[in-house]
Amino acid sequence: MxxxxxxxxxxxxxxxxxxxxxxxxxxxxxxxxxxxxxxxxxxxxxxxxxxxxxxxxxxxxxxxxxxxxxxxxxxxxxxxxxxxxxxxxxxxxxxxxxxxxxxxxxxxxxxxxxxxxxxxxxxxxxxxxxxxxxxxxxxxxxxxxxxxxxxxxxxxxxxxxxxxxxxxxxxxxxxxxxxxxxxxxxxxxxxxxxxxxxxxxxxxxxxxxxxxxxxxxxxxxxxxMQFHPTTLFHPQMRSFLISEAVRGAGGNLRNHLGRRFMYDYDPRLELAPRDVVARAIEAEMKKHGTWCVYLDTTHLPPDRLLHEFPTIYDKLKQIGLEMEKDWIPVVPAQHYSxxxxxxxxxxxxxxxxxxxxxxxxxxxxxxxxxxxxxxxxxxxxxxxxxxxxxxxxxxxxxxxxxTLPVHCITEAESVRLRRALQRTMTNHVGIVRTDGGLGLALQEIDSLLDEYRSLPESPYSQHPLETHNLLLAARSVVTSAIQRRENIGLHFNSDH
Ligand SMILES: Cc1cc2nc3c(=O)[nH]c(=O)nc-3n(C[C@H](O)[C@H](O)[C@H](O)COP(=O)(O)OP(=O)(O)OC[C@H]3O[C@@H](n4cnc5c(N)ncnc54)[C@H](O)[C@@H]3O)c2cc1C
Known part of the structure; x- marks a missing residue:
């Protein structure tokens, strides 16, 4: 070489x-x-x-x-x-x-x-x-x-x-x-x-x-793992961050029925710390089986929205959402390790x-x-x-x-395994964890790793190697989460 x-x-x-x-x-x-x-x-x-x-x-x-x-x-x-x-x-x-x-x-x-x-x-x-x-x-x-x-x-x-x-x-x-x-x-x-x-x-x-x-x-x-409470939920603009400052300016969080659900979770409402708001949104989505909640800025003056949040305003406009008229669909998203x-x-x-x-x-x-x-x-x-x-x-x-050569699989298989991993991590190793969910996640990741290793060799491609890296690192997240017995900082296990 x-x-x-x-x-x-x-x-x-x-x-x-x-x-x-x-x-x-x-x-x-x-x-x-x-x-x-x-x-x-x-x-x-x-x-x-x-x-x-x-x-x-x-x-x-x-x-x-x-x-x-x-x-x-x-x-x-x-x-x-x-x-x-x-x-x-x-x-x-x-x-x-x-x-x-x-x-x-x-x-x-x-x-x-x-x-x-x-x-x-x-x-x-x-x-x-x-x-x-x-x-x-x-x-x-x-x-x-x-x-x-x-x-x-x-x-x-x-x-x-x-x-x-x-x-x-x-x-x-x-x-x-x-x-x-x-x-x-x-x-x-x-x-x-x-x-x-x-x-x-x-x-x-x-x-x-x-x-x-x-x-x-x-x-x-x-x-x-730090989760940001409010990122845009939209297929054309995945993961776009709707800054905390929008809640700071008076944006309200509502569920699909229009209810300001933060009243049920914390007296500081939308301005509670990030991890508290993220946990409340997750609980609300699970309670109602919905994919997202909404950030409502329709009561704020349009010129203030435009002046203070020009980037967010423009990005939303590109997908047909107007901050002064529409509720913004949001979900918590992984943000920082x-x-x-x-x-x-x-x-x-x-x-x-x-x-x-x-x-x-x-x-x-x-x-x-x-x-x-x-x-x-x-x-x-x-x-x-x-x-x-x-x-x-x-x-x-x-x-x-x-060095041993690295093992590549096809991109199609890689996409399939990566999606399965993302589903597992989102369902079981997100903001609120449980002993059962973490155990299940470990089993699923191990079987995805086994599957990766048993698939036939394919020519070099970056995507599969990244997927393999994600699987190994995710395993490390799950095993650390299983070992942590107390709820502290960003780690919250509802069984403890
Ligand atoms: C939307 C968003 C907003 C944020 N806002 C803030 C903020 O306001 N303030 C703050 O302090 N932090 C913020 N953060 C976090 C902060 O940006 C990051 O933690 C920080 O930039 C990390 O820097 P880094 O150099 O470690 O990694 P990165 O900047 O991510 O650089 C990693 C580099 O490694 C390369 N790389 C990865 N794998 C390989 C490989 N196998 N081979 C070759 N190259 C590889 C990548 O291509 C990239 O060039 C934010 C993060 C996000 C996503």
């Missing part, structure tokens, strides 16, 4: 991957492999912003306190302190790369989100992730020490003498290729595509979790030579629940730490590796 050596290998081109690449490029040659277009990522989809205590009345201590409260006692306190103390400098670094954040006079304009006791959300309108990704991609493309391969799907990590020494990838137009490096960063993002409804783009297929599991790396906290590949403060995983950062990693900062807008921050802070820590790594002189 064709092979190439670099100093650093980065898998993924979201915020974590590109932060590492730009920092590591100061110490050697960096190769970035990304499976789609460079900016296909959760990073590009991020709307709200990035949290940092940069306001006058704010401090890292307050940011720390808010993060620990959200994490419900399961955060790693050292990791949280490291995160919040490095936040202001991270914002400055992004600005130095050309990221344009909204300003108020001479200062950054700071938004407020649920769980934050101060205004500390640095943003670019409602397209913060897009703007950050734009600036990072431009900086990476200009850097002579960074080589970027698009449509390069990593299929396997390479292990030699217990150390991760690289990865193999299938590159569109080039075929299979092997890359070796003295340090490898996993920055493959989320795993939302294991559910029927997710806000994550189609690249979020848990590849990094499966690659790490395959190598024997420690993966943890996978049961803590708090768990992942376990790392220390330097982004080191349990396998020497392998680092992880961003959504694929479990650094300990989120504990049982993520504080809004801490994830972009986590990606940048821990990827920078990993780049610093990896600069003295060396590749063993003799690093012979042998």
């Amino acid at each position: 064709n092979s190439e050596q670099f100093d650093f290998l980065v898998i993924g081109s979201g915020l974590a991957g590109l932060t590492f690449a730009l920092r590591a490029a100061e110490h050697g040659r960096v190769c970035v492999l990304t499976k789609g277009e460079v900016s296909d990522s959760n990073t590009s989809a991020a709307q709200g912003g990035i949290a940092a205590a940069v306001g006058e009345a704010d401090s890292w201590e307050l940011h720390e306190q808010d993060t620990l409260i959200a994490g419900a006692g399961l955060c790693d306190e050292e990791a949280v302190r490291f995160l919040v103390q490095n936040a202001p400098e991270s914002i400055q670094w992004l600005i130095s790369l050309g990221a344009r954040f909204d300003v108020a006079g001479d200062d950054l304009a700071l938004g407020r989100e649920g769980g934050h006791s101060r205004n500390r959300i640095v943003h670019h309108a409602d397209k913060t992730g897009w703007e950050i990704e734009r600036a990072m991609v431009a900086a990476a493309k200009k850097n002579p020490n960074i080589v970027l391969f698009r449509h390069a799907f990593v299929t396997k990590l390479l292990l030699s003498q217990g150390r991760c020494v690289g990865a193999s990838a299938e590159i569109e137009g080039l075929g299979p290729k092997r890359f070796t490096a003295r340090a490898v960063l996993l920055s493959t993002g989320g795993c939302g595509r294991m559910y029927q409804h997710t806000t994550n783009p189609k690249v979020a297929t848990a590849d990094g979790i499966a690659l790490a599991l395959d190598l024997g790396a420690k993966v943890e906290n996978m049961e803590f 708090c768990g992942g590949v376990s790392t220390d403060l330097d982004g080191k995983t349990s396998i020497p030579g392998l680092y992880a950062a961003g959504e694929v990693a479990s650094t300990g900062v989120h504990g049982a629940n993520r504080l809004a807008s801490n994830s972009l921050l986590e990606a940048i802070v821990f990827a920078a730490a990993a780049a610093e820590a990896s600069k003295h790594d060396t590749l063993p002189d003799k690093h012979g590796v042998s």
Whole structure:
């Protein structure tokens, strides 16, 4: 197999991957492999912003306190302190790369989100992730020490003498290729595509979790899956996020009979915390056997809707919905994975030579629940730490590796198995879980994995390998959920 050596290998081109690449490029040659277009990522989809205590009345201590409260006692306190103390400098670094954040006079304009006791959300309108990704991609493309391969799907990590020494990838137009490096960063993002409804783009297929599991790396906290309460339920625009701010502005949740059902669940009604609203919507849908509930904004002034929610207003208009006249069909959707590949403060995983950062990693900062807008921050802070820590790594002189070929099935079979997995995860491993449902999910996933392995070999194709990765990672979510005996943060089992 064709092979190439670099100093650093980065898998993924979201915020974590590109932060590492730009920092590591100061110490050697960096190769970035990304499976789609460079900016296909959760990073590009991020709307709200990035949290940092940069306001006058704010401090890292307050940011720390808010993060620990959200994490419900399961955060790693050292990791949280490291995160919040490095936040202001991270914002400055992004600005130095050309990221344009909204300003108020001479200062950054700071938004407020649920769980934050101060205004500390640095943003670019409602397209913060897009703007950050734009600036990072431009900086990476200009850097002579960074080589970027698009449509390069990593299929396997390479292990030699217990150390991760690289990865193999299938590159569109080039075929299979092997890359070796003295340090490898996993920055493959989320795993939302294991559910029927997710806000994550189609690249979020848990590849990094499966690659790490395959190598024997420690993966943890996978049961803590964050669901966003209100995403559009519509075949033409799946997973489109209807921001919390719409409820903040006075939007009401109604069931199919028109009843404001939040009265039955929480005195804070539509403004209860995200996980409470998501659980209430799920309960209401199950109670009535409906596919969605509705967000009603018809009582709000049309010019306010247009002025405050231009993107949402336009998107809905494209599918014939008018916010001032129509109820918006919504469902909760998977949004963020708090768990992942376990790392220390330097982004080191349990396998020497392998680092992880961003959504694929479990650094300990989120504990049982993520504080809004801490994830972009986590990606940048821990990827920078990993780049610093990896600069003295060396590749063993003799690093012979042998890899078994990956097993592909047909795309048609892959689609069938993936749909079955998504149904299982949505029915049994969603917002409200039960002992029976989790047991059933484990059985179903195991039988889907058996079926995958017993299907005849087909020529290389990305979709089946992603499906296999989703199955492996989903199994890890289910087994973690079975082991968790108490209800805490995002994990809720109605039998406990
Ligand atoms: C709709 C939405 C809104 C959000 N809003 C916010 C917000 O306001 N604030 C906030 O802090 N967070 C927000 N988040 C979460 C945040 O965007 C993500 O957690 C963060 O961007 C993750 O960055 P990352 O670099 O880890 O992964 P990503 O940005 O997802 O990048 C992963 C990269 O890995 C590549 N990849 C994956 N598998 C492979 C493979 N096998 N081979 C090669 N390449 C691969 C992908 O193509 C992609 O380039 C939001 C998320 C979504 C979906």
